[in-house]
Amino acid sequence: MNSALELFSDYGYYGTSINMIAQKAGIAKGLVYSYFENKDDLLKELIYSGIREFENVFDADKDGFLTEDEFEFFIDESFKLLQENISFWRLYFLLVMKKEVIEIFGHKFIELTAPHINILTDYYKRKNHENPETEAVLFGAMIDGVAFNYVMNPEKFPLNEIKSVIIKRFK
Amino acid sequence: MNSALELFSDYGYYGTSINMIAQKAGIAKGLVYSYFENKDDLLKELIYSGIREFENVFDADKDGFLTEDEFEFFIDESFKLLQENISFWRLYFLLVMKKEVIEIFGHKFIELTAPHINILTDYYKRKNHENPETEAVLFGAMIDGVAFNYVMNPEKFPLNEIKSVIIKRFK
Amino acid sequence: MNSALELFSDYGYYGTSINMIAQKAGIAKGLVYSYFENKDDLLKELIYSGIREFENVFDADKDGFLTEDEFEFFIDESFKLLQENISFWRLYFLLVMKKEVIEIFGHKFIELTAPHINILTDYYKRKNHENPETEAVLFGAMIDGVAFNYVMNPEKFPLNEIKSVIIKRFK
Amino acid sequence: MNSALELFSDYGYYGTSINMIAQKAGIAKGLVYSYFENKDDLLKELIYSGIREFENVFDADKDGFLTEDEFEFFIDESFKLLQENISFWRLYFLLVMKKEVIEIFGHKFIELTAPHINILTDYYKRKNHENPETEAVLFGAMIDGVAFNYVMNPEKFPLNEIKSVIIKRFK
DNA sequence: TATGAATGAGAGTTCATTCAT
DNA sequence: AATGAATGAACTCTCATTCAT
Numbered sequence: 001m002n003s004a005l006e007l008f009s010d011y012g013y014y015g016t017s018i019n020m021i022a023q024k025a026g027i028a029k030g031l032v033y034s035y036f037e038n039k040d041d042l043l044k045e046l047i048y049s050g051i052r053e054f055e056n057v058f059d060a061d062k063d064g065f066l067t068e069d070e071f072e073f074f075i076d077e078s079f080k081l082l083q084e085n086i087s088f089w090r091l092y093f094l095l096v097m098k099k100e101v102i103e104i105f106g107h108k109f110i111e112l113t114a115p116h117i118n119i120l121t122d123y124y125k126r127k128n129h130e131n132p133e134t135e136a137v138l139f140g141a142m143i144d145g146v147a148f149n150y151v152m153n154p155e156k157f158p159l160n161e162i163k164s165v166i167i168k169r170f171k
Numbered sequence: 172m173n174s175a176l177e178l179f180s181d182y183g184y185y186g187t188s189i190n191m192i193a194q195k196a197g198i199a200k201g202l203v204y205s206y207f208e209n210k211d212d213l214l215k216e217l218i219y220s221g222i223r224e225f226e227n228v229f230d231a232d233k234d235g236f237l238t239e240d241e242f243e244f245f246i247d248e249s250f251k252l253l254q255e256n257i258s259f260w261r262l263y264f265l266l267v268m269k270k271e272v273i274e275i276f277g278h279k280f281i282e283l284t285a286p287h288i289n290i291l292t293d294y295y296k297r298k299n300h301e302n303p304e305t306e307a308v309l310f311g312a313m314i315d316g317v318a319f320n321y322v323m324n325p326e327k328f329p330l331n332e333i334k335s336v337i338i339k340r341f342k
Numbered sequence: 343m344n345s346a347l348e349l350f351s352d353y354g355y356y357g358t359s360i361n362m363i364a365q366k367a368g369i370a371k372g373l374v375y376s377y378f379e380n381k382d383d384l385l386k387e388l389i390y391s392g393i394r395e396f397e398n399v400f401d402a403d404k405d406g407f408l409t410e411d412e413f414e415f416f417i418d419e420s421f422k423l424l425q426e427n428i429s430f431w432r433l434y435f436l437l438v439m440k441k442e443v444i445e446i447f448g449h450k451f452i453e454l455t456a457p458h459i460n461i462l463t464d465y466y467k468r469k470n471h472e473n474p475e476t477e478a479v480l481f482g483a484m485i486d487g488v489a490f491n492y493v494m495n496p497e498k499f500p501l502n503e504i505k506s507v508i509i510k511r512f513k
Numbered sequence: 514m515n516s517a518l519e520l521f522s523d524y525g526y527y528g529t530s531i532n533m534i535a536q537k538a539g540i541a542k543g544l545v546y547s548y549f550e551n552k553d554d555l556l557k558e559l560i561y562s563g564i565r566e567f568e569n570v571f572d573a574d575k576d577g578f579l580t581e582d583e584f585e586f587f588i589d590e591s592f593k594l595l596q597e598n599i600s601f602w603r604l605y606f607l608l609v610m611k612k613e614v615i616e617i618f619g620h621k622f623i624e625l626t627a628p629h630i631n632i633l634t635d636y637y638k639r640k641n642h643e644n645p646e647t648e649a650v651l652f653g654a655m656i657d658g659v660a661f662n663y664v665m666n667p668e669k670f671p672l673n674e675i676k677s678v679i680i681k682r683f684k
Numbered sequence: 685t686a687t688g689a690a691t692g693a694g695a696g697t698t699c700a701t702t703c704a705t
Numbered sequence: 706a707a708t709g710a711a712t713g714a715a716c717t718c719t720c721a722t723t724c725a726t
Contacts, residue, residue: 010270014185018696028712030698039696075254094268097261097323130339134332138317138340141333145316146309153267161305162312168301169309169340188720198689201723210721352612356527360717370691375718400598436610439603439665440525472681476674480659480682483675487658488651496612503647510643511651511682530699541708543702552700 005046009090013043044104047095050088051108057081058116066123071171074116079163082147083154090151113140131160176217180261182216215275218266222279228252229287231324235292237294242342245287250334254325262273284311310341347388351432353375355385386446391435392430393400399423400458408465413513416458421505424489424495432493481512518559522603526556529535557617560608563601564621570594571629579636584684587629592676595660596667603664652683 003024007016018039022029036042057077066074082089092164095101096109117136124132146166174195178187189210193200207213228248236255237245253260266272288307295303317337321328345366349358360381364371399419408416424431427463437443438451459478466474488508492499516537520529531552535542549555569608570590579587595602608614609622630649637645663670 009199009268012185012269013181014183014695015269015271015695019694029696030713031711033697050255083706090268092329093264093319097265098186099181131332131336134329134336137320137329138313138333141316142309142318143316144319145312145314148315148319149308149312158305158308161302162309165302165305165309189722190720198720201688202686204722205685349700351610354525354527354611356525357611357613359715361715371717372692372719376689413623417713419666429527429643432610435606435661439607441523473674473678478660479671480655480675480678483658483662484651484655485658486661487654487656490657491650491654492660494615500650503644504651507644507647507651531701532699542700543709544707547706548699 001042001046001049003029004042005087005091008043009087009094010045010096013039043095046088046091047105047108050085050092051112053085053088054081054112064115064119064122068120068171071123072167075163075167078143079159082150083159086151086154089147093148093151116140142170172213172217172220175213176258176262179214179217180258180265183265184210191293214266217259217262218276218279221256221263222283224256224259225252225283235286235290235293237290239342242294243338246334246338249314253321254330257322257325261316262318264322287311313337313341343384343391346384347429347433348482350385350388351436352428354436355381385437388430388433389406389447389450392427392434393454395427396423396454406457406461406464408461410513412496413507417505417509420485421501424492425501428493428496431489435490435493458482484508484512514555514559514562518600518604519557521556522600522607526552556608559601559604560618560621563598563605564625566598566601567594567625575579577628577632577635579632581684584636585680587620588676588680591656592672595663596672599664599667602660606661606664629653655679655683 004016004021007020007024010016011020018029018032021042022032032042036045082099095105095131117133117140120136120139121133124135129135146159146162150159175192176185178191178195181187182191189200189203192213193203196203203213207216231342267276288304288311292304293308295306300306317330317333321330346358346363349362349366351356353362360374363384364374367374371464373461374384378387440462444451459475459482462478463475466477471477488501488504492501517529517534518535523529523621524533531542531545534555535545538545545555549558571587609618630646630653633649633652634646637648642648657676659672663672
């Protein structure tokens, strides 16, 4: 799965052959098929396991009420998760635009982000912002953009500085 | 090229066959090969032409000095460009993370955005922001994120509201 | 189709690869797939075309009433058909026992033979045989057996002598 | 071997995997290979054992002289053998036309039937039939056809009625 | 200039066979 | 004696590319 994740995230799903995966994993092609039904299934497992990891981390503050401290904690955790799963998030961005993927996982992805948008809307509402929902959506898009730029070039992207500015500007 | 762009942006590079492109364009498969050396070349031309369009639009204010009015104009133009070339930007996000693409176009993409980041850095420096460069980078990432979310779901994403909030918060 | 028919009838469906067929036909593997959707489809076409040929020949005496002269004519035609389509009948015997094939073609095969059995039953009834239906079924089985032995070894099997004996004994 | 015989006769040689056989037999895949050299060998053993069984039953009246009573006994025994080994005879019909099988077992199959044909020829000669040998060959083919139809559909085929008619007509 | 029949490399997948345990 | 993880050859099928027309 690690080999597959890395290759998928570098070359895309169709750009990665089972042969490449097996070779990278140091096993025979056929063995892949005793772990996964087929290539599609391997991808699914990869995504599910990524989603599960994400859900585990963000299950804590499910009371739906975000304090300023929790806001900072949320940013912290998000960025930590991002840094620890670069390949997964690369794959996420690679796939999330494909029609087939949206059909299968679209709802999963929405379930993942929608609650955060809601909590944020609430947060900005309490802070008397003018358009709390748009603000929340923009915040979400910005996080996407930051994640996107980071996974595209993890060495050069100044994630920590960015974090500070985000907190300063959006808390 | 229009057919190819649309198909690539919908089904991905590997998900689109030369046959599909020829059919959509109403020509024979073989004819594609008198316009383009091969499928790779067709993709390259597509990207180059997208980049050229982008460069043309943003050649105007090359004096490197951004006023507040120009800032708003810049946002306006960017979003217009985004809305008029949804397929291209979908394709951009679809490809930009692939290793092979980065090897070929990586520097092109950087050349495209770097000047804007510099101009923005300058802009924020003049406004006495604390970390003008980080601020500029975050702004760029945010625009990426907005674009990404918009092309993923153009009907639902509130582009105009977002624009207002961006101007209010980042001008 | 000729190459496929011959190979299928010699080595069976699974014992024949698309490569073998293409090689025998002197074309490239891929070309097979512009004539037929897939291997299954090729087999189906083969069977349908064989069935059609059979139906064409035996459409003449569809009045359902068999005279002694017509009986002889029927035998004649059957054996002629057998001799002209050895490969097809080999394939028929090879396939007709497979579950998958029966599911798809079972009714077709029954439609092919059932009318003849009925006509024969009628024929033997008129001749006051004791068990006309069993007699007809036995006759059908015998023709199967003769065909089976003939296609298994066309050079050695004495088809013409057999024909005479059949006519003498069963007319 | 029982598992293999049943599976081969239902799904064919290529349609049956070693896995299926092992599973049905309740043993591990690898263990099959300590009983048989390979899949081919397993098939061979299956056929040999079927042939041996056949030979055992028909070794009794090897004096080469067939009386009318023995004729009836012969039919009886044949049909009993058929009914008790449906799977084997299904497999026989499934395989007997394949080139590879003929190359290996062709002579065996001929050795099996030839003596009976001879004895029958003799039988019909004594009864002053016109073409005793052809008569015998036809009889053999008919038995094949009956067996074929029976194993194709054991529930529906009227084996006992057929037996009576055969005895009446061919004794 | 335009076609699409033809090619064959390479993809995903299966499965007979081996062998360390 | 028994297991099943592991292998890789061989299969079906796709599709970028070529080329005679």
